[in-house]
Amino acid sequence: MRLVLLGPPGAGKGTQARMLETRLGAPQVSSGDLLRAAVRNRTALGLKAKGFMDKGALVPDELVLGLIDERFNQPDARDGFILDGFPRTVAQAETLAQMLAARGQKLDRVVAIIVPDEEIVKRISGRRTCRNCGAMYHVIYDPPRNMNMCNSCNGELYQREDDAEDTVRARLEVYEASTRPLLDHYGRLRLLARIEGIGRPEEIGSRILAVLGTNGDQAKGES
Ligand code: AMP
Numbered sequence: 001m002r003l004v005l006l007g008p009p010g011a012g013k014g015t016q017a018r019m020l021e022t023r024l025g026a027p028q029v030s031s032g033d034l035l036r037a038a039v040r041n042r043t044a045l046g047l048k049a050k051g052f053m054d055k056g057a058l059v060p061d062e063l064v065l066g067l068i069d070e071r072f073n074q075p076d077a078r079d080g081f082i083l084d085g086f087p088r089t090v091a092q093a094e095t096l097a098q099m100l101a102a103r104g105q106k107l108d109r110v111v112a113i114i115v116p117d118e119e120i121v122k123r124i125s126g127r128r129t130c131r132n133c134g135a136m137y138h139v140i141y142d143p144p145r146n147m148n149m150c151n152s153c154n155g156e157l158y159q160r161e162d163d164a165e166d167t168v169r170a171r172l173e174v175y176e177a178s179t180r181p182l183l184d185h186y187g188r189l190r191l192l193a194r195i196e197g198i199g200r201p202e203e204i205g206s207r208i209l210a211v212l213g214t215n216g217d218q219a220k221g222e223s
Helices: 013-024 031-040 044-055 061-072 090-102 117-125 165-179 181-188 201-212
Strands: 002-006 028-030 081-084 109-114 127-130 136-138 192-196
Touching (some): 013 081, 031 044, 031 081, 044 061, 044 165, 061 090, 109 181, 117 127, 117 165, 181 192, 192 201
Parallel strands (some): 002 081, 028 081, 109 192
16 A cells, blocks of 8 residues: 555644554654654755745655655565655655656555644644654553653653744645645545544544445555
8 A cells, every 4th residue: 555644734634653563563754753754863964855844844855765765665665654744745656656656656545634724733742752763652541651751662752843832824825835745636636535534542543444445455466
């Protein structure tokens, strides 16, 4: 299964991608996580990307595309993936189609998670991320067992610089201007399904599986 999850920041793409990994037998490929890892490791690319990310702006394509291409070359992503945060513009979507065509592959489905802006701001300002493994929590909706500590790896939880309210609003503007046009793009290609992103994560996961026409028991490599 080659799936793209679309939606504004805070729509729950990351949470859903992680939940669906085992169900669909395909890894999450998150451009935001790949970029944050580059920033954390202080690579040349990470240092260039950081300024854009902190402002809530899009990182230039020449930095993002290479990371995605490299990730697609890893063995676990050969038979499928769940893309989260990429593509973010119609130009990126076109490059993605070319990257896949060069491998004799194509997307199976694009699912847009629809959530109103005010709900997004509320969600993101309570969000905490693990510095070590990238797992996400919410101080009210999904608190960690121990304050400031990741349940899975004991890493330190922090608030991403770009999760501050002003930056969230800037990211929502970027979403409206650059990413929302992707809904029409994928609609025209008849790949798009829209689902309501309000509710418990499990309910939203079931809505995604329903539009994919699977109960999620698909074995790896079947699709
Ligand atoms: P995310 O974790 O998907 O919300 O991404 C965090 C930040 O990383 C974004 O606000 C952008 O600065 C950058 N970013 C992530 N994915 C992309 C992308 N596909 N194109 C450009 N910038 C991106």
